[in-house]
Amino acid sequence: MPIVNITMLEGRTEDQKRAATQAITEALVQHCGAKPENVVITIVDVPTTNVYMNGMLVSDKRRNPS
Amino acid sequence: MPIVNITMLEGRTEDQKRAATQAITEALVQHCGAKPENVVITIVDVPTTNVYMNGMLVSDKRRNPS
Amino acid sequence: MPIVNITMLEGRTEDQKRAATQAITEALVQHCGAKPENVVITIVDVPTTNVYMNGMLVSDKRRNPS
Amino acid sequence: MPIVNITMLEGRTEDQKRAATQAITEALVQHCGAKPENVVITIVDVPTTNVYMNGMLVSDKRRNPS
Amino acid sequence: MPIVNITMLEGRTEDQKRAATQAITEALVQHCGAKPENVVITIVDVPTTNVYMNGMLVSDKRRNPS
Amino acid sequence: MPIVNITMLEGRTEDQKRAATQAITEALVQHCGAKPENVVITIVDVPTTNVYMNGMLVSDKRRNPS
Numbered sequence: 001m002p003i004v005n006i007t008m009l010e011g012r013t014e015d016q017k018r019a020a021t022q023a024i025t026e027a028l029v030q031h032c033g034a035k036p037e038n039v040v041i042t043i044v045d046v047p048t049t050n051v052y053m054n055g056m057l058v059s060d061k062r063r064n065p066s
Numbered sequence: 067m068p069i070v071n072i073t074m075l076e077g078r079t080e081d082q083k084r085a086a087t088q089a090i091t092e093a094l095v096q097h098c099g100a101k102p103e104n105v106v107i108t109i110v111d112v113p114t115t116n117v118y119m120n121g122m123l124v125s126d127k128r129r130n131p132s
Numbered sequence: 133m134p135i136v137n138i139t140m141l142e143g144r145t146e147d148q149k150r151a152a153t154q155a156i157t158e159a160l161v162q163h164c165g166a167k168p169e170n171v172v173i174t175i176v177d178v179p180t181t182n183v184y185m186n187g188m189l190v191s192d193k194r195r196n197p198s
Numbered sequence: 199m200p201i202v203n204i205t206m207l208e209g210r211t212e213d214q215k216r217a218a219t220q221a222i223t224e225a226l227v228q229h230c231g232a233k234p235e236n237v238v239i240t241i242v243d244v245p246t247t248n249v250y251m252n253g254m255l256v257s258d259k260r261r262n263p264s
Numbered sequence: 265m266p267i268v269n270i271t272m273l274e275g276r277t278e279d280q281k282r283a284a285t286q287a288i289t290e291a292l293v294q295h296c297g298a299k300p301e302n303v304v305i306t307i308v309d310v311p312t313t314n315v316y317m318n319g320m321l322v323s324d325k326r327r328n329p330s
Numbered sequence: 331m332p333i334v335n336i337t338m339l340e341g342r343t344e345d346q347k348r349a350a351t352q353a354i355t356e357a358l359v360q361h362c363g364a365k366p367e368n369v370v371i372t373i374v375d376v377p378t379t380n381v382y383m384n385g386m387l388v389s390d391k392r393r394n395p396s
Contacts, residue, residue, distance in 0.1 A: 001339050001381055001388065003267060003306055005205070007071070007108045008332035012362050014247040014257060019361040021250035027353030032338065032346050038383065040304050041250035042205045042267055044110055044242055049080040051331055052087035052107035053368065058331065059080060067183055067190065068140035069333060069372055073203070073240045074164065075133050082164050089159030097151040098144050104185065106370050108333055110242055115212040117133055118219035118239035119170065124133065125212060135201060135240055137271070139335070139372045146313045146323060153316035172238050173316035174201055174271045176308055176374055181344040184351035184371035191344060199273050199315055199322065206266035206296065214296050221291030229283040230276050236317065249265055251302065256265065269337070278379045278389060285382035305382035306337045308374055 002028055003040045009058065010045035017043060068094055069106045075124065076111035083109060134160055135172045141190065142177035149175060200226055201238045207256065208243035215241060266292055267304045273322065274309035281307060332358055333370045339388065340375035347373060 004024060012020075021041045028034040048059035070090060078086075087107045094100040114125035136156060144152075153173045160166040180191035202222060210218075219239045226232040246257035268288060276284075285305045292298040312323035334354060342350075351371045358364040378389035 001337075001383065003269075003304060003337040005267075005269075005335045005337075006332050006358075007110070007335075008362065008364075014255070016362050017247055017250075018255050018258065020357050021255065023357030023361060024354050025250070025253075027350050027357060028336075031349040031353060032342050034338075036253055039250070040267060042244060043248040044205070044244060045248065046108060046110060049083055050109040050111065051333075052083075052091070052105070053331065055091075055102055057080070057084050057087065060084065067185065068138050069183075069335075069370060071137045071139075071333075071335075073133075073135045073137075073242070074166075078164050085163040086159050089163060090156050093152050093155030093159060097155060098140065098148050100140075106333060112240060112242060115215055116241040116243065117135075118215075118223070118237070119133065121223075121234055123212070123216050123219065126216065135203075135238060137201075137203075139374070146321070149313055149316075150321050150324065153321065157316070157319075168319055171316070172201060174310060175314040176271070176310060177314065178372060178374060181347055182373040182375065184347075184355070184369070187355075187366055189344070189348050189351065192348065199271075199317065201271040201315075203269045203271075204266050204292075205269075206298075210296050217295035218291050221295060222288050225284050225287030225291060229287060230272065230280050232272075249267075251265065278387070281379055281382075282387050282390065285387065289382070289385075300385055303382070306376060307380040308337070308376060309380065 001038050002032065002034055004042070006041065006043045007046055008043060009051065010047055012045075067104050068098065068100055070108070072107065072109045073112055074109060075117065076113055078111075133170050134164065134166055136174070138173065138175045139178055140175060141183065142179055144177075199236050200230065200232055202240070204239065204241045205244055206241060207249065208245055210243075265302050266296065266298055268306070270305065270307045271310055272307060273315065274311055276309075331368050332362065332364055334358075334372070336371065336373045337376055338373060339381065340377055342375075
């Protein structure tokens, strides 16, 4: 505990994921009193066609960044 | 808000995902008073071997549709 | 299939949830070819202290709506 | 009901997934009184770079199994 | 790993949850080669108004069980 | 994006949740290049009876901390 599930756009590197998960663990340890060995984080990578935010698919936003 | 996560069988097109996410947003705006710009939808595509429903894997159901 | 999980701010009525889930099912049937009897939707209600969006907790946003 | 979502390391076979989902359904029927036809299970496969547990990414753990 | 998230109707006892989580762990160990100490299971209890299945809210189904 | 869902033991204060979500956002901005305004975090609080980890329910672990 806590169990963290992150859905993010595909394309991040292993180094980015390592750094992000370590920093997130530190945040939960520091601010929520979590034990580092009990923090579990999973990342699910999704394409831009699979995220709808701010009124449109991210894939559409990327094509029409206005 | 609301945050919607949809797990669905892989194979839907971007057009299908665009239309579905827009219609789902309208449903949440109309029936739950959500603000359209605050609705976030993620879609996770999974193969038929990764869904168990009505007593069997969907992949088995597809092989034996009786 | 599809399986839809909605995390939303607590406070919506049963009528709102009935109308929203029916409309979401219709959206998935119409746009993704889902079978109505196979659509499963779960709703998890959370308090405003449990949602962080647009740079702040929704509970803080409600206190300082500027 | 219940709705079960399993995030697991990629690489399991269809046979493994069939056996696991059937056994999980039996567990929920036997211990929680679930109806077998209402149990829905989805599996999301992730690479070792996408799981952080026991203080590190599983991909790092695999490289340094000490 | 695996990480299991179960959304179920509220009302199950601690004994039921203990028995179900142990049996689910055994299923994942036996059929997927998981290590028992790495299996993590979370349960989210929801009311009948928060589950839509087989074309209706479970709360409605309970009122009209025909 | 990214969308973060945290399942944690109930009992954390609003201040803890504010600090943790801000730190998690900074981690995702710094290490994954996320835009702060696009990070969405939801927290689902669960009782100790609803988490199974390291071979037992957390509620049992709390009763027998050996």
